[in-house]
Amino acid sequence: MRNRPTLLLVTAALAAGLTACSTEAPADQPSPSTSAPASAGSAQASGELPGTVTAALSAQGVTATDVRTAITELDRLDQARPLDVQASVRPDQVIFTADGQEVAVPVPGDEVYVSIAPYVEKTHECFYHALGGCQGEMTGEDVHVTITAEDGTVLVDEDATTYANGFVGYWLPKDTTGTIAITKDGMTGEVPLDTGAEGPTCVATLQLT
Structure with a gap:
């Protein structure tokens, strides 16, 4: 799960299902099923966000190019919840949702x-x-x-x-x-x-x- 890519949910229909906080225990973590092209692996491992994600964040008012900045800025975003952008923070990755599939991007660092x-x-x-x-x-x-x-x-x-x-x-x-x-x-x-x-x-x- 740690080396899979990230996508971002921006459609209202999918957002409606992700508005609540997750109560899942670690053993119940979903298995992201969407994989990235091999060329994207190194960028994902470093926490760099692909253009599709940065574009969605920008539409939400967040200017972030890496996952750590995205986490911080989304949490501090001065807007009523729920947001169009949805993301679940895990200890070592963030899970996003797109097209009905859950995918993950690793969070680098200690x-x-x-x-x-x-x-x-x-x-x-x-x-x-x-x-x-x-x-x-x-x-x-x-x-x-x-x-x-x-x-x-x-x-x-x-x-x-x-x-x-x-x-x-x-x-x-x-x-x-x-x-x-x-x-x-x-x-x-x-x-x-x-x-x-x-x-x-x-x-x-x-x-x-």
Whole structure:
């Protein structure tokens, strides 16, 4: 699955089926069935996006030529969900959908993108973050985020503002366990961090109390 290409969904009919966050466990990952020409392999392995993808992203208002930038910019896109562009973030790849088939593009490097949706009253089930579909309760809210590895290393310690989708997202070292803590207006919440191969990329269990 790691060396397969990426395509992008831009049709409303297919988007309708991808608007929810994925609750699949790692063992239930779909097997992308569309393959790329051999000449595309090296570009895909480096995370470079083909022209069809960059064109679709541009239509959505995202100017990205590589998968890491696409993930970050799509998550932060200041538009109501669902988006026309849909993509499911896994620890080592992003799965897109086109023509009814799921295909994957690898995410290069030693980091995993984890997106967190703090909440007070209402949340949703989520395991793999859907960049164009997941919607959290708190949008445009100022919070303080602290992410600490199990060995005590502080990975994140900053003030942040939740995006239009109610999330805040971070690139974190692979194979790291620890804790994610968020505070706001005297409320606080803490949940485990796991950036291993079977860890979630969508954290929607952090309740502020």
